[in-house]
Amino acid sequence: MSDADDDQRGRKTRQRLGRKKTSNLTERLDGGEKDMPNTPAPGFSRLEAVSTSLESISIPPRTPRSGRTPVRQNGGLLNGYSADLRESDNEVEISLLTEDERRSAASAQFSDTLGPDDPKRPLTAKDKHGMVLLVVLYLIQGVPLGLALGSVPFLLREHLSYSQLAIFALAQYPYSLKLLWSPIVDAIFLPNVGRRKSWIIPMQLIIGSLMLWIANNVQVLLDSPAENIHMLTFLFVSLVFFSATQDIAVDGWALTLLSKENLSYASTCQTIGLNTGYFASFTVFLALNSEAFTEKWGIPLLTLSTYLRFWSVVSYVVTFWLIFLKKEDKPSPEDEDLDLKKVYETIWRICKLPHVQSLIILHFIAKVGFQANEAVTSLKLVEKGLGREDLALAVLIDFPCQIIGSYFAANWSNHGKGGPLRPWLGAFWVRLSFALAWTLIVRGLPAPPFSNAFFSFLVAMTVLQGFSVTVQFVGMNAFHTRISDPRIGGTYMTLLNTFSNLGGTWPRYFVLKGVDFFSVATCKVKEGASEIFVEASECVSDAGKSECAAIGGECITARDGYYIVSAICMTLGAVLLVCYIAPVSRRLQALPVTKWHVK
Structure with a gap:
């Protein structure tokens, strides 16, 4: 037998083995063992x-973007x-917000690196437009988070006890529990609208409407916060829940808004947008809502109602732009599986x-x-x-x-x-x-x-x-x-x-x-030359101090x-x-x- 015949038979054997290996891999993929x-x-x-x-x-804390988004490997x-896997041990995808709830954004910018075989390419016009959109969508998401987790607890602190603030702290939970419904957001959508827009549009309309309703009623709620604490908690739990749901969809959309080579910029967009919205609602708002600060600098006092109305309008404008001017790429047939x-x-x-x-x-x-x-x-x-x-x-x-x-x-x-x-x-x-x-x-x-x-x-x-x-x-x-x-x-x-x-x-x-x-708090009441100490349920909030003052006393915290x-x-x-x-x-x-x- 000639050497040429041996080589030909060897090639045929390798081809048969290759087809068999490919067939076995396909069977494993179809059976759920996806390598x-x-x-x-x-x-x-x-x-x-x-x-x-x-x-x-x-x-x-936000859960990882890749954790909720179906991606394709070899079609x-x-x-x-699954996840958008990269050849880098240091890649970071930020996801915000609970405790230790804020550093994620900071770490993402510096740790998001690509391996040597996956170089970043110059940003195309599509990438730049996608980045601007992502920043705006994350900005809208960060505004209610900054209010619910930052500003509002400080505004309520003057009027509520710590036990009542504990009830309002429940507003943090939806962002920590997104895993429970994130697969649903990825799986159910209207093909004519788009996989991500099917969720982003209604969520932002709800967020804008909810902020507008709160803006019109917040003064009534804050006039008697102790009596309305459950209503306030329900409103902000709902606001954070809808923001978390919008976040799931936006994270997924980032994978198609940006080209594959520049997906790492999604974490940068998130860092900029989310933290800008959060600190605008926390740091900036608290300063502009302070009478001492506004008097010192001679600027108008910013009320919570005005702030909420402004962001409600922004939410509506962006949503209507998405409805009429922004088209989402149609999902491929595999997306429905x-x-x-x-x-x-x-x-x-x-x-x-x-x-x-x-x-x-x-x-x-x-x-x-x-x-x-x-x-x-x-x-x-x-x-x-x-x-x-x-x-x-x-x-x-x-x-x-x-x-x-x-x-x-x-x-x-x-x-x-x-x-x-x-x-x-x-x-x-x-x-x-x-x-x-x-x-x-x-x-x-x-x-x-x-x-x-x-x-x-x-x-x-x-x-x-x-x-x-x-x-x-x-x-x-x-x-x-x-x-x-x-x-x-x-x-x-x-x-x-x-x-x-x-x-x-x-x-x-x-x-x-x-x-x-x-x-242990007491209400010290003076009667002539003597002092009477009356035990108080709480002498920390304005309500507790008012009750003590109503009987001519002064709150004293013994412990x-x-x-x-x-x-x-x-x-x-x-x-x-x-x-x-x-x-x-x-x-x-x-x-x-x-x-x-x-x-």
Whole structure:
């Protein structure tokens, strides 16, 4: 037999094997075992909200964009709900906002890198138009978040007790629970309208209408906030819910609005839009709503009603532009094959992995030690004389510092020795120390007005604590990126970030309730030469002080529950760190990546 015959037979054999291998791969894909390239899943979610030591200002955590968006590999739908995978260990996709709810935006800009085989190409006109649209859509989303999670709690603080503020804190939950309905947003749509516009248009119409209704009735609600606390909570829970749903659709639309080579700019658009809306509603609004600030600078006072009406009009204008002038690319036939049942089954299979269950427990208890500091400290500072506009200014200074800090945090977490959870653990003790330091600062806060030196000290403390929050946020999300199964990377990342966000959300209600529970307040009434002390249910809010004043008394706080709750949180956090968090995190980080994959 000639050498030529041998070569020909060899080629035929290799062709038959190639066809057989392709056939087997197709069968696995059709059966749900969708093999994806061995590339890392997308990076960090925004989501978590980032809170400074002057807490309550948090951009709620958002789940990863890729976790909700079907993408194609070789023309097919991968697991119906997969991730846009890149060849880079450092890629970050921000997702906002709960505790640690704001740093995601900062880390995304600096960590979103592409591998050497996936270079960025020059921006086309389509990319530039898509980026402008994404910034505007994220801006609309950030406005209600800044109100619900930032400004409104400070406006209500003067009129409500901490227990009543705990009820309003429930407005944070929809952003931490988006995973529950995000597959539905991806699966159900009107083909004639568009996969994303089918959700964005009605959500923004509802957001605009709801803000307009609140604007017309907010004065009545704020005149008696204690009596209307449940109505206020319902309104802002609804507002955040619709914003979170709009966010799911916008994240998905980013994958088609931008070219594949420039998808990384989506996180930049999110950073700019979301944080601009958030800080406009928090930092800027609080300053312009302050009588002291507006009188000092000679500008008109901005009321909440006027602010809401303005953004309601903006929401309507953008929505009508989307309806009549912006066309969405028609979905391909494969887009209709998203299997909701498979998505939820995948989520359940991930949750049944024993190592994932240990990680979920760690997430639920890891942020307990910081909760008193992040939920109450800023409110206490305002209660003791720090102006709302000063607080907003401190946060405004802190934000660009954290953008710079997140660059170093990302390098440390991704390239440092010991894995990404080593800096996360190191920053844990630092963060607990800052919680103690802020408790002592509140205890010894001097009477206003504050000197420039003291205010600079408060800003420095805010920035330094913010860096410890950033290190923890980036480190944990780097760990999520490392362990996520690349075949279902988006679903996996979304699930892990959901539990991480909930870990910073669920304790807040109980912390705020605990402050009132442990506080002892009395109403001191003078009758002639004698003084009578009458026990008061609460002598902190304007309502409690008014009741005391009505009988000719003065509120005296004999014991402030804030210090007790702060001590409980810090002690519990330290014990949990030593006994569970540290050893479990080291054990989980030492596991091979394959242990985290579902079969």
